[in-house]
Amino acid sequence: DFIYSLENDVKPSLGSSDEALDKFIERGIINWGGTRDLMEKGMMFVKQARSPETSNRLCLLLEGAPTSGTSALAAYLAKNSEFPFTKVINSREMVGFSESSKCQRISRIFDDAYRSELSCIFMNDLEHLMGYSPIGPRYQSLVLDAMYSLLSSSPPDGRKILVICTSKRRSVLEELGLLSAFTAVIRLPYITYHQDVKLVLDESQALSSEEIDAVMKDLKNGKIFVGVKKLLGLLDSMRVMKGVDSRKRVAAFINLLEDEGVFTREQ
Amino acid sequence: DFIYSLENDVKPSLGSSDEALDKFIERGIINWGGTRDLMEKGMMFVKQARSPETSNRLCLLLEGAPTSGTSALAAYLAKNSEFPFTKVINSREMVGFSESSKCQRISRIFDDAYRSELSCIFMNDLEHLMGYSPIGPRYQSLVLDAMYSLLSSSPPDGRKILVICTSKRRSVLEELGLLSAFTAVIRLPYITYHQDVKLVLDESQALSSEEIDAVMKDLKNGKIFVGVKKLLGLLDSMRVMKGVDSRKRVAAFINLLEDEGVFTREQ
Amino acid sequence: DFIYSLENDVKPSLGSSDEALDKFIERGIINWGGTRDLMEKGMMFVKQARSPETSNRLCLLLEGAPTSGTSALAAYLAKNSEFPFTKVINSREMVGFSESSKCQRISRIFDDAYRSELSCIFMNDLEHLMGYSPIGPRYQSLVLDAMYSLLSSSPPDGRKILVICTSKRRSVLEELGLLSAFTAVIRLPYITYHQDVKLVLDESQALSSEEIDAVMKDLKNGKIFVGVKKLLGLLDSMRVMKGVDSRKRVAAFINLLEDEGVFTREQ
Amino acid sequence: DFIYSLENDVKPSLGSSDEALDKFIERGIINWGGTRDLMEKGMMFVKQARSPETSNRLCLLLEGAPTSGTSALAAYLAKNSEFPFTKVINSREMVGFSESSKCQRISRIFDDAYRSELSCIFMNDLEHLMGYSPIGPRYQSLVLDAMYSLLSSSPPDGRKILVICTSKRRSVLEELGLLSAFTAVIRLPYITYHQDVKLVLDESQALSSEEIDAVMKDLKNGKIFVGVKKLLGLLDSMRVMKGVDSRKRVAAFINLLEDEGVFTREQ
Amino acid sequence: DFIYSLENDVKPSLGSSDEALDKFIERGIINWGGTRDLMEKGMMFVKQARSPETSNRLCLLLEGAPTSGTSALAAYLAKNSEFPFTKVINSREMVGFSESSKCQRISRIFDDAYRSELSCIFMNDLEHLMGYSPIGPRYQSLVLDAMYSLLSSSPPDGRKILVICTSKRRSVLEELGLLSAFTAVIRLPYITYHQDVKLVLDESQALSSEEIDAVMKDLKNGKIFVGVKKLLGLLDSMRVMKGVDSRKRVAAFINLLEDEGVFTREQ
Amino acid sequence: DFIYSLENDVKPSLGSSDEALDKFIERGIINWGGTRDLMEKGMMFVKQARSPETSNRLCLLLEGAPTSGTSALAAYLAKNSEFPFTKVINSREMVGFSESSKCQRISRIFDDAYRSELSCIFMNDLEHLMGYSPIGPRYQSLVLDAMYSLLSSSPPDGRKILVICTSKRRSVLEELGLLSAFTAVIRLPYITYHQDVKLVLDESQALSSEEIDAVMKDLKNGKIFVGVKKLLGLLDSMRVMKGVDSRKRVAAFINLLEDEGVFTREQ
Ligand SMILES: Nc1ncnc2c1ncn2[C@@H]1O[C@H](COP(=O)(O)OP(=O)(O)OP(=O)(O)O)[C@@H](O)[C@H]1O
Ligand SMILES: Nc1ncnc2c1ncn2[C@@H]1O[C@H](COP(=O)(O)OP(=O)(O)OP(=O)(O)O)[C@@H](O)[C@H]1O
Ligand SMILES: Nc1ncnc2c1ncn2[C@@H]1O[C@H](COP(=O)(O)OP(=O)(O)OP(=O)(O)O)[C@@H](O)[C@H]1O
Ligand SMILES: Nc1ncnc2c1ncn2[C@@H]1O[C@H](COP(=O)(O)OP(=O)(O)OP(=O)(O)O)[C@@H](O)[C@H]1O
Ligand SMILES: Nc1ncnc2c1ncn2[C@@H]1O[C@H](COP(=O)(O)OP(=O)(O)OP(=O)(O)O)[C@@H](O)[C@H]1O
Ligand SMILES: Nc1ncnc2c1ncn2[C@@H]1O[C@H](COP(=O)(O)OP(=O)(O)OP(=O)(O)O)[C@@H](O)[C@H]1O
Ligand SMILES: [Mg+2]
Ligand SMILES: [Mg+2]
Ligand SMILES: [Mg+2]
Ligand SMILES: [Mg+2]
Ligand SMILES: [Mg+2]
Ligand SMILES: [Mg+2]
Known part of the structure; x- marks a missing residue:
């Protein structure tokens, strides 16, 4: 909220x-x-x-x-x-x-x-x-x-x-x-808990709720450490990918998080 | 292209x-x-x-x-x-x-x-x-x-x-x-693949296609690591060697690449 | 005095x-x-x-x-x-x-x-x-x-x-x-003796005398090392907590002292 | 020339x-x-x-x-x-x-x-x-x-x-x-070959050709490493030694080269 | 004098x-x-x-x-x-x-x-x-x-x-x-000999001759190393202690010398 | 001269x-x-x-x-x-x-x-x-x-x-x-030979020739290393010691040379 x-x-x-x-x-x-x-x-x-x-x-x-x-x-x-x-x-x-x-x-x-x-x-x-x-x-x-x-x-x-x-x-x-x-x-502090990420995703309305669920599922296999401004900025890139297929958007977003070094998968 | x-x-x-x-x-x-x-x-x-x-x-x-x-x-x-x-x-x-x-x-x-x-x-x-x-x-x-x-x-x-x-x-x-x-x-990035070198040579039109083939053959025995601007600049030197014999031009160009340290032969 | x-x-x-x-x-x-x-x-x-x-x-x-x-x-x-x-x-x-x-x-x-x-x-x-x-x-x-x-x-x-x-x-x-x-x-010097802390608390009138006693009891289990200006500054925060329950105020004050690193409990 | x-x-x-x-x-x-x-x-x-x-x-x-x-x-x-x-x-x-x-x-x-x-x-x-x-x-x-x-x-x-x-x-x-x-x-580059030294001596006309031969003979027993401007400058000092005996001039010039550290005799 | x-x-x-x-x-x-x-x-x-x-x-x-x-x-x-x-x-x-x-x-x-x-x-x-x-x-x-x-x-x-x-x-x-x-x-140089200290004390007239004797007796058990300006400055503090008891003045002066690090007792 | x-x-x-x-x-x-x-x-x-x-x-x-x-x-x-x-x-x-x-x-x-x-x-x-x-x-x-x-x-x-x-x-x-x-x-260079010192002493006329001989005798037992300006400067101090006894002047001059570190006796 x-x-x-x-x-x-x-x-x-x-x-x-x-x-x-x-x-x-x-x-x-x-x-x-x-x-x-x-x-x-x-x-x-x-x-x-x-x-x-x-x-x-x-x-x-x-x-x-x-x-x-x-x-x-x-x-x-x-x-x-x-x-x-x-x-x-x-x-x-x-x-x-x-x-x-x-x-x-x-x-x-x-x-x-x-x-x-x-x-x-x-x-x-x-x-x-x-x-x-x-x-x-x-x-x-x-x-x-x-x-x-x-x-x-x-x-x-x-x-x-x-x-x-x-x-x-x-x-x-x-x-x-x-x-x-x-x-x-x-x-x-930075955002580190997954429920906090979800909260921000929800409020930002850059992704649909199905996409958010998919993102959250992916995030489970790793650690996130990100400032709220950074996270909201990355979500902006999603807004211009309107026409694109949902799965691609989810993958693109996860990619972006990894590229920026704010999400690291666990081995 | x-x-x-x-x-x-x-x-x-x-x-x-x-x-x-x-x-x-x-x-x-x-x-x-x-x-x-x-x-x-x-x-x-x-x-x-x-x-x-x-x-x-x-x-x-x-x-x-x-x-x-x-x-x-x-x-x-x-x-x-x-x-x-x-x-x-x-x-x-x-x-x-x-x-x-x-x-x-x-x-x-x-x-x-x-x-x-x-x-x-x-x-x-x-x-x-x-x-x-x-x-x-x-x-x-x-x-x-x-x-x-x-x-x-x-x-x-x-x-x-x-x-x-x-x-x-x-x-x-x-x-x-x-x-x-x-x-x-x-x-x-820098250009590292041979086909990319060829593409640039082709488009620059500083060498004839036979010369390009000869150059490419020579380059096979080594590694190339060069910025596109540098490569195009070196090709400029070829343009003023118009009257010169093709073999000499190819050799001169390979020489130039080696001199500038962008091409290194493999031993 | x-x-x-x-x-x-x-x-x-x-x-x-x-x-x-x-x-x-x-x-x-x-x-x-x-x-x-x-x-x-x-x-x-x-x-x-x-x-x-x-x-x-x-x-x-x-x-x-x-x-x-x-x-x-x-x-x-x-x-x-x-x-x-x-x-x-x-x-x-x-x-x-x-x-x-x-x-x-x-x-x-x-x-x-x-x-x-x-x-x-x-x-x-x-x-x-x-x-x-x-x-x-x-x-x-x-x-x-x-x-x-x-x-x-x-x-x-x-x-x-x-x-x-x-x-x-x-x-x-x-x-x-x-x-x-x-x-x-x-x-x-800095304030290090407990009776000096008490003296300052008394004079500042930011806490009631019961609260002061409670604070002093807590402080016994540790060391204090604080400038008089700092101590008086922290007491200011107590003044705006007027309506609050006494025990909470005492706890809040001890917290503040610890947060600021001027009070360290003995193990 | x-x-x-x-x-x-x-x-x-x-x-x-x-x-x-x-x-x-x-x-x-x-x-x-x-x-x-x-x-x-x-x-x-x-x-x-x-x-x-x-x-x-x-x-x-x-x-x-x-x-x-x-x-x-x-x-x-x-x-x-x-x-x-x-x-x-x-x-x-x-x-x-x-x-x-x-x-x-x-x-x-x-x-x-x-x-x-x-x-x-x-x-x-x-x-x-x-x-x-x-x-x-x-x-x-x-x-x-x-x-x-x-x-x-x-x-x-x-x-x-x-x-x-x-x-x-x-x-x-x-x-x-x-x-x-x-x-x-x-x-x-610097001048390192003896024939190059000779060429410069010849052209400078500061020494007679006999003197040059004498100098060259002396230089054989050592290494020379000198910029062309330096060499021509040292020859200038010879020009004012006009009346002097040839052998002295040759010795003086060799001395000068050694003093300036551009000629080192081999042991 | x-x-x-x-x-x-x-x-x-x-x-x-x-x-x-x-x-x-x-x-x-x-x-x-x-x-x-x-x-x-x-x-x-x-x-x-x-x-x-x-x-x-x-x-x-x-x-x-x-x-x-x-x-x-x-x-x-x-x-x-x-x-x-x-x-x-x-x-x-x-x-x-x-x-x-x-x-x-x-x-x-x-x-x-x-x-x-x-x-x-x-x-x-x-x-x-x-x-x-x-x-x-x-x-x-x-x-x-x-x-x-x-x-x-x-x-x-x-x-x-x-x-x-x-x-x-x-x-x-x-x-x-x-x-x-x-x-x-x-x-x-700095003053290091006791007779030089005495000379300065005498001339300064900040202490009575009995006090000076007492001071000199105390100083015997240690080393002094002081600039003449410093010494005269410390004597100034004695001038305002007029009404005070002689023994206290002597003690105060010795204290001052020690505090300022110019007199060190021998162990 | x-x-x-x-x-x-x-x-x-x-x-x-x-x-x-x-x-x-x-x-x-x-x-x-x-x-x-x-x-x-x-x-x-x-x-x-x-x-x-x-x-x-x-x-x-x-x-x-x-x-x-x-x-x-x-x-x-x-x-x-x-x-x-x-x-x-x-x-x-x-x-x-x-x-x-x-x-x-x-x-x-x-x-x-x-x-x-x-x-x-x-x-x-x-x-x-x-x-x-x-x-x-x-x-x-x-x-x-x-x-x-x-x-x-x-x-x-x-x-x-x-x-x-x-x-x-x-x-x-x-x-x-x-x-x-x-x-x-x-x-x-600096003056290092005794005869050069003597030459300078002679020409400066700050000491009499007997005094110079005495000085030179003293200098034999040590090394001298001094700039000509320094040496002439030290001789100036001798000029104002006019009335003084010759032996004292010689001793004073040797002293001066040693104080300034330009003359070192051999052990
Ligand atoms: N809980 C929150 N706390 C802070 N900012 C939030 C929060 N929720 C959303 N935001 C939004 O996130 C952005 C935070 O940007 P802000 O400029 O405050 O970050 P910053 O830490 O100052 O960044 P910078 O390092 O660039 O200075 C703002 O656009 C703000 O509206
Ligand atoms: N794919 C390409 N990408 C970039 N430049 C290209 C490309 N193909 C051709 N060029 C040409 O290569 C040159 C690149 O020069 P540019 O000034 O952009 O390089 P730069 O990296 O900025 O160099 P500098 O280090 O001097 O700043 C330009 O003349 C450009 O027209
Ligand atoms: N015994 C005391 N000594 C000094 N200050 C006291 C004393 N008792 C109460 N105070 C009050 O404490 C405060 C001390 O603040 P002061 O500005 O002198 O501290 P400071 O050491 O100069 O701090 P700063 O590091 O900010 O310069 C003042 O408001 C003063 O009225
Ligand atoms: N082959 C030559 N190359 C260069 N200079 C030559 C040559 N032959 C003769 N000279 C003469 O030698 C001199 C070279 O001096 P120049 O000022 O070019 O040297 P430089 O390397 O620039 O010296 P500096 O270190 O002082 O800048 C010039 O007077 C030039 O006329
Ligand atoms: N023998 C003395 N030599 C020098 N000063 C003396 C002597 N006797 C008494 N005094 C007094 O001692 C004081 C010396 O102070 P002065 O300012 O010369 O010291 P300083 O070494 O220059 O100190 P600073 O380190 O502050 O420059 C003067 O007030 C001088 O009158
Ligand atoms: N043979 C000499 N060479 C140089 N100076 C001489 C000689 N004989 C006597 N003098 C005198 O010695 C003095 C040398 O002083 P000069 O200022 O040249 O020394 P300097 O090496 O330049 O000193 P500084 O280190 O102060 O610059 C002059 O007064 C000069 O007249
Ligand atoms: Mg900011
Ligand atoms: Mg650029
Ligand atoms: Mg202050
Ligand atoms: Mg130049
Ligand atoms: Mg001073
Ligand atoms: Mg000078």
Whole structure:
């Protein structure tokens, strides 16, 4: 079952950040495995961020391997925080920026947020934002410093701020000393149970239910280890194979899973 | 047989990107080995990119060793996608650009593309575009970041985009984390079978059919491992040896193959 | 018992640096373990800095692992030095600054201080101020040089200056040769004794006294090693679990301590 | 015998590039060892570059150890290509240029060339042009990228271009991925045979024929390994020893050869 | 006994460099150990610099571990050279300067000096001036080059210059090739003999003579290894413990010496 | 005996480069050991550079360990070349210059030289000019490239140029590929024979002839290894010990030699 599906989303007051957040949840939130639990945990921190009894700054990190769905879940939390001021920090808008312009842009967004009593900032893909790359390794120190300063300094009196971030490389953030700036960290897993695969296949509607059964039968003879985004992406390829014979489609899909290395048969 | 030959190409509406694409297919597409299969696979992704049921962003990578023909095949796909907006991102136009001007140029091309409902962008030789070189190693982080941002962010609502790229160093892209931004990767092989060599020799018309037979006989006593571009290049040297005796030409060609290290005799 | 609590803080003459200093002492100063001793030692140096018989420049470093409370204690000392000129050097205000602008800003603050007979400067988190990060490692040499110059050069005749700094990486400062610029260094420990944990729990008022007893009973079967800031942060999560059953809250808190790796059960 | 000697060079239409090319052939081309063969091979590629049946871009590399005569031979080929547009890319004119100005200058020369139907560009000492040095190692990535872009992109329709380059470090070009941009590579050897030494001595006219005989007799008892430029340079020192006794001159010359490490006596 | 004490310093013609030099001799020059010998050696070089029979450029380096008193002694020599033009090169005035501005500033001071017949320049802490730091290691090459140029080039005809420098890292200067630019190097030791400690304690007047005796008795059971600046700094802490009981003060001081690692008891 | 002594130098036409050259020969040229031979060898190359029969560009390198006297000898050669245009390239004038300004300055001097029929350029201390330092190692690539371009490109038709350079690190120049740009290299040795020491002592007139005899007697029991500049520098210290007793002066001088590590007694 879907926890969140864009199609059914009635959009009463479409602020621009809502649109920006929706882009990260292109295929809704399918409730596989521990999704609901993780989301509740996340919403607990959102609640904590609002509470007048707690620190006036709460930084939450959602981390997981690529395609594990961190961006979608984080965007979901940001959207549902229903904080009057919500803002997305987007690397797309800063393509080609110098380090210092990047810092200024990010810093200004925090300054804007501080004007609102309750504000929420969504920073996707921290390593990418700071230009991290493992060859070197390289990263933009100015941006790293800015992030650290912004995450660890309190808003003015009487203001509360919630910062939600995502990361694919927790260990890098740790080494860079940025992890300690977060109040809490939530880890997102890959799909490994067959019933979770089935759930995603069902909800995606890319295959007929007979095809799904056939796929699931094949999968029994092996192990699956895949991010939800990857799985949904592979199902897209099935959508354009409409006219094709069912058996071929099933075989093609199993093939695809094997090619991508997410399904390994047991010998 | 030729799949695509520039000579026979009737050019009804020569947009500038068509010309730019044609430059990459200087000698047409000869249908050796799995060429047609690879191309059909590629066209499947083009179809998927158009489909309204799938994600509104599809990034396809064609990778292969130098001279394996990746640029030509990718250009062919881009040309035959028949997307109303097609644009070539060309390193030649950015010679001497600073990193940030490069980013701006590339970014602007994506912005232009977003204005069209269906658009296709062809980026040749990703590593070269980002100034990658193994001594150091070096690369332009700003350009890498820009590519990642552009490849992984969705176009505005109601727009669909197809990005076709080529690479000679898949492993570098993987290490840099750029590979995960691609929806699919197609690998191009080298020519290893003798019948494929013959097919290319036949189509190139640089040697007479008797000469080709003589060459093929010689090649039987060894192994060949060559990119299609390299092979066609070596055949060019034969074209200027017009007046020369046939036996000498055959010997000269075999020599050339050995000199270049693409043909190794068996002991 | 609290040594310092913001709530009870009557603010007669709120200069802007007082506000800035208070931000670092968000939850007051709880008198656990050796807190009072450390503070007295610190105040001794403050006294020494004022004395006309001593050198006219005194640089004090408070160092400790992350969350050990260095910033709060240092801010407390700066506030209670009651020097007529007190100034906070804040990385937040220098986000995106170039190295040389950073140096100018810091240098100007020292120049301003020199105009006052007695002045106190608080520089939080030296490594962060100089953009230190262990990957590389990297740091801003210009800023490091500026710090060294400023810490080791005397104010004009008849002026006295006290500089209070904090650091999380004493060894880095040592290697960079900055440590020798300090007159004295005070080290802050982590909480390890159970009675100190209890003291903090009591003062924080996030749990009822029954819950605290239950928690303390559980903790007996293991070791605790935690910074005071971390512990107070985890207690915040308890505040939003108001309606929940006491036993669950205690269990949740113990869980939290284990998850964060600050409490390890003995086998 | 001389293949090419500047003295006898009747200069009917002295374009400035002809003068520039002549500077590289200060002492003409002496036909020692395989010189004529190498030059014919080179002229074959020049012919291929002109041919309408071949690719419209041909890049030729002449490589050899320092002083092996690559620059002279390459300049000779460029001069004798008799392409209507011939241009020399000269590092002397770009002393102190920033990387990007260098790129622009080089790029503009290619653009100029594209305006002519047949054009030839001579780039001497590629590694030096890109500021390569083995300590680091260092090189100017922007210039490397520019070279790669320019060498591997085709001229506009109906234009043909021939690029002749020289290099002292083939392996570096290979590692940098630049070698694969060349259509063909010609390697120049050092002088090792005694008759080749004699030929050069004869043609240089720095020693009398009796002296040459004496020198040759001495050389028999050892091995020689020397670039033609080096050998001609050492002979220059003989020219200023005019008044000196013949035996002393012979001894002095043999000494010089030994000192420079190009002649080693056999024990 | 004191060789030089600021208090007794009658200041007839207080040029600004005199004031600047005095800042380095905050506590005068106590005549412990070989101080007078070292100073006489230094004054010999000052004399040599003045002599019309010697080279017109003399560069003197005083080197020693941190806190060994190099800056004070060097400043003393500069002050007592009584050269008509004396100038202090001060890193404090160049905080945040770019490398080239730094070079210009230093270079201009030398140019100014050249206008005087006899001039003396004091450059404190060479490594710090060139931004040296062991992590990397890093240093400002432009500044290093400037120093080398300035130290090793002669003043105009008829001018004589004396340059006095200090350094904490002789080995670094050696490796950088800067050491060879100095005419002479004087090394300053740490205090190791107990009578030298006593001498310093006596002169400092921070402890009463009974307390000093008690301290000296305690020190007998161990080894001391300390820079004179460090020792005087620790005595400052005693000055603010005025009201305290003598025994406690002695114990506190011994404690301090042990904490700082400059006194180690023998087992 | 002196080969060249400034005192006796009648200066008829004092161009500014003559003055600049004289600065390098502060103490004349003492004819110890092989000095005259080396100088004659040098003058041979000067003659070769003038000769119309030889290449129109000759680059000469004088190399030797620090203080071996390379700068003085090179300046002597440049001065005595009596080329109408003589120019000194001086690092002192380029303190704080950016790499590219440095290149422009050097390049302009060559351009100026090309205007004269015969011109001589003196570049002292190549490594220092290009900012070489072994920590890193570092050097200014732009300057290195400029040097290489300038040393290896010919002057315009009918012009002849002689470039005289010095170096302390021949191996570095070799590794950087700069050595091969030189026509010839002359190596300067250290003083090792006792009679050479005596010759220098005699000529310097810093000691009386009795003192010299005493010194020489002492030196017999050990080995000496010293650059002529160093030795003359140490003798300067003797000049200021005028009033002192002869025996003490001799002992002091021997001490100095030992302290500096240039004289080692045999056991
Ligand atoms: N339970 C779920 N959790 C997360 N995403 C889900 C879930 N169910 C469906 N989705 C969909 O899966 C996709 C997850 O993509 P998302 O961009 O969040 O992945 P990611 O881990 O951030 O990937 P990347 O490595 O590219 O950053 C979204 O389109 C989202 O709508
Ligand atoms: N089946 C084929 N696939 C690809 N190219 C072909 C094929 N048949 C003929 N060609 C021709 O071979 C050449 C391939 O060159 P292309 O530039 O694509 O190679 P490449 O792998 O990109 O080389 P490079 O390593 O230089 O980038 C083109 O001229 C193309 O017209
Ligand atoms: N005895 C104490 N010492 C220090 N801080 C205390 C103490 N008692 C309570 N606190 C509170 O604990 C918090 C300590 O936070 P502080 O920022 O000083 O930690 P820190 O070590 O600087 O952390 P960080 O690693 O993030 O820099 C403050 O909110 C302070 O009010
Ligand atoms: N057969 C020959 N091949 C090449 N050069 C020759 C030949 N005979 C004579 N020469 C002369 O030898 C010299 C070769 O110098 P050239 O500059 O080409 O050498 P190079 O290998 O480029 O040296 P460098 O390592 O300095 O770049 C020229 O002056 C040329 O006129
Ligand atoms: N004999 C002495 N030699 C040097 N300094 C002395 C002596 N006697 C007393 N002093 C005092 O000791 C202090 C030495 O400090 P100084 O700054 O010279 O040390 P330093 O070695 O340069 O330290 P740093 O490592 O901080 O550069 C000065 O205040 C000086 O007045
Ligand atoms: N035979 C000689 N050769 C060289 N220099 C001599 C000789 N006799 C006397 N001198 C004097 O010795 C000094 C040599 O100094 P010079 O600057 O040439 O040495 P250097 O090797 O360049 O030193 P540095 O390592 O500082 O560059 C000069 O003052 C010169 O006048
Ligand atoms: Mg993501
Ligand atoms: Mg290609
Ligand atoms: Mg802190
Ligand atoms: Mg050459
Ligand atoms: Mg000092
Ligand atoms: Mg020299």
